[in-house]
Amino acid sequence: MKPSTTLRFAVTGASGFLGRHVVQYCLNNNLECVVSGRNSLAQDSRCRFVALDITHPPPDAFEQLGCPDVLIHLAWNGLPNYHSRQHFERELLHQYRFLQCLIDAGLPKLVVAGTCFEYGLHSGALLEQMPTNPCTAYGLAKDTLRRQLTFLTANTTTTLIWARLFYLWGAGQAASSLYSQLLAAAQRGESVFKMSGGEQLRDYLPVTEAARYLVNLAIHPCAFNLVNLCSGRPIAVRSLVEHWITTHGLAISPQLGCYPYPDYEPLAFWGDASRLQQIFSV
Amino acid sequence: MKPSTTLRFAVTGASGFLGRHVVQYCLNNNLECVVSGRNSLAQDSRCRFVALDITHPPPDAFEQLGCPDVLIHLAWNGLPNYHSRQHFERELLHQYRFLQCLIDAGLPKLVVAGTCFEYGLHSGALLEQMPTNPCTAYGLAKDTLRRQLTFLTANTTTTLIWARLFYLWGAGQAASSLYSQLLAAAQRGESVFKMSGGEQLRDYLPVTEAARYLVNLAIHPCAFNLVNLCSGRPIAVRSLVEHWITTHGLAISPQLGCYPYPDYEPLAFWGDASRLQQIFSV
Structure with missing residues (x-):
């Protein structure tokens, strides 16, 4: 891979809570990026905004994103309503088709935001190799997208990194958090x-740390394709x-x-951070 | 539920290998049914054929199927190519929309053919409560459809029975079997x-037995929504x-x-038939 400063980055969902921190981390580290999001971001010479409708991606979406070396894909519609069937009835299909379009166009590396909701009702420390059994429509959609992308990228040159996010907190978070x-x-x-x-x-990570991890997963060669993005504590x-x-x-x-406590989550669960630590201790 | 002889049955995939045996079992037991399939079947006064395009279901699909009390849904396109992404890129969506249309119309009971490929690379006896981790595109599509239908039927009056088929053999099987x-x-x-x-x-069941089980799952109240349809031996x-x-x-x-042995299957796996036996020993 090229030195990180010459890598072409793209970020979707860039105007979201995590997205804005990812873009800020890129700018702080002099990484140029093309960003796309629901709302336009303040323009910066190192950060070009493109309006891209993920639900109806143009055939040249890869070119519009600046033919990136790596895409950090954070866009997802319909949150925080975890129980809406729209996640797997509509969003899953749109997500798959958008990413398929980029993979077909030769995207070298794809980092996607997964979720701890893929695991379902497992208590305790959650390890990446555990079987998933999501109990929310959102978790099912993300889990299915991951499995589909695994098939899709198996015979391509695209490297897929699926980063399962746990809980985040920080500046600019949704008013309902x-x-x-x-x-x-x-x-x-x-x-x-x-x-x-x-x-x-629970497992809570400051959003600034999550952003730093994501960008570094995008930059560095990674021994794992599936990793918990969590504190481990x-x-x-x-x-x-x-x-x-x-x-x-x-x-x-x-x-x-x-x-009351929500009924779609165990009382006690958190991410096992061994893989994350192993990746960044090398 | 009504006595079985007055139940209105419908069968999709009725011209397939298993479908033809299901229809024959219904006729042998004086059960009237409306059937749909890729090819028309010989008409019979107790068995009415309707041409129904599952990939583009008409809004009145439920009525066209005779407003059935129970549907045995066997239709699925693209077999036996288990690895084609068409299973989850196209067929999954068509299947979901077709069944959603019937559930929205008030279908009381839905029996769907699942597959042992939902389990993935587990060896030994496979129990219904084991986590699934399909390693074929076909298994992923069926596993996802099952999860989606579980969500979809959760707040409806439709009873979903998902019957996981293992290996079948018998008259009229595909030439490649x-x-x-x-x-x-x-x-x-x-x-x-x-x-x-x-x-x-492996776990092999004569197709006539599988047909008998399916029809009886459709007729009888069932303590389980997910059941292996297998020999258990x-x-x-x-x-x-x-x-x-x-x-x-x-x-x-x-x-x-x-x-060589196929690489997408363990060397030794079979269904645990405890649930099936429990259902039919009552």
Whole structure:
């Protein structure tokens, strides 16, 4: 592979929460990229925006993306409604056809955002080689796309890296996220923050770290095609909220037990980060 | 449910190998049915044929099938090429949309032919509750359809029964099947039958038994939504060939080791038939 500074990057979903951090990481590291997203981004000489409708990709989508050496593919419609059948009735097909178009055009490397929801109701540490059994429509669609792309790329020169994201938090996150809700409640001057029991164990990664990992998975040769993008450290959600309150100096207290735990997730699960650590310790 | 003799049956894929035996079993048991298939079947007063293009189902497909109480859905395009991406690129979508149309129309019960290829490379006895990890495009498409239909029927009144077929043999099987090849070689007066090493253990069911099971799964209330349709008894392929030679009185001898074993199947796997036995012992 070429030195990273001469690699041609492309990023889809670039105006999303994670996408904006990926683009920022590229810019901070003088990596040129072509980006595409639902909303246009501020133009920068090193970052060219292209309007691309993934649901109806033009035949020259690869050329429009600047014939990239590597695509970091983050675009996905219909979130955060994990239960909508639209994920596998419509989005899956659009995603597959878009990526097939780029693979057919000779894309050398494709890094796709997967999800911990592919695993389904497994508790404890989740390892990449575990069988998947998604229990959400979103998880099923992502899991199926991964399997389809594995078949599709088997006899091509395209390298597929599937990075399973766990929970993220950070600046610019959706208003419905726990992190943004906490900040908003504190800003409104509220003294208590209503939340679930908070005992559930999850794997949370700062979005800036996730962005750094993604770009580096795109740059470096990688011993694995499937990797958890996670911290590897389970944390109780109440501890996480307390941590945010402390580090931001917020004058708010968590009020536990106000909401039930979701029924589509185990009470305790987190990513095994061995592969990720192995990739980046070389 | 109504008594079986007043149930309205429909069968898709009725002109296929298994389909013709299913229709014959219905006729032998005085069950009226509406059938659809690639080729028209001989008309019978108790068996009405309708031409139905599953890839472009008409909005009134349910009515055209006679508003059935139960559909035995066997239709599937593109076999026996298990590796063609058409299975998940095209057939999966057509299948889903066709069945969605019937479920939306209020179909009470749907029995679908699944496949042992959903399991992937698991050796030994395969139990329904094992995680699936298909390694063929065909297995992936069937596995995905099953997951999608599970979501789709979750909040409907349609009962879904997914019957995973293992290996079948019997009259009218495709010319490329082991059974038909053996009979054809014997008929040509050949003295030896070239085959693989024959040591592989498989689960073979006479097609007449599979047809009987399917119709009875359609008739009876069923404690399981997912069931292996299998013998539960592993048999070496060479023993099976020897059995066919003996029972048909063929003057031909197996010549072992002429062909390699397929790489997309374990050397030894068979269905666990506990659920099937439990259903029909009640």
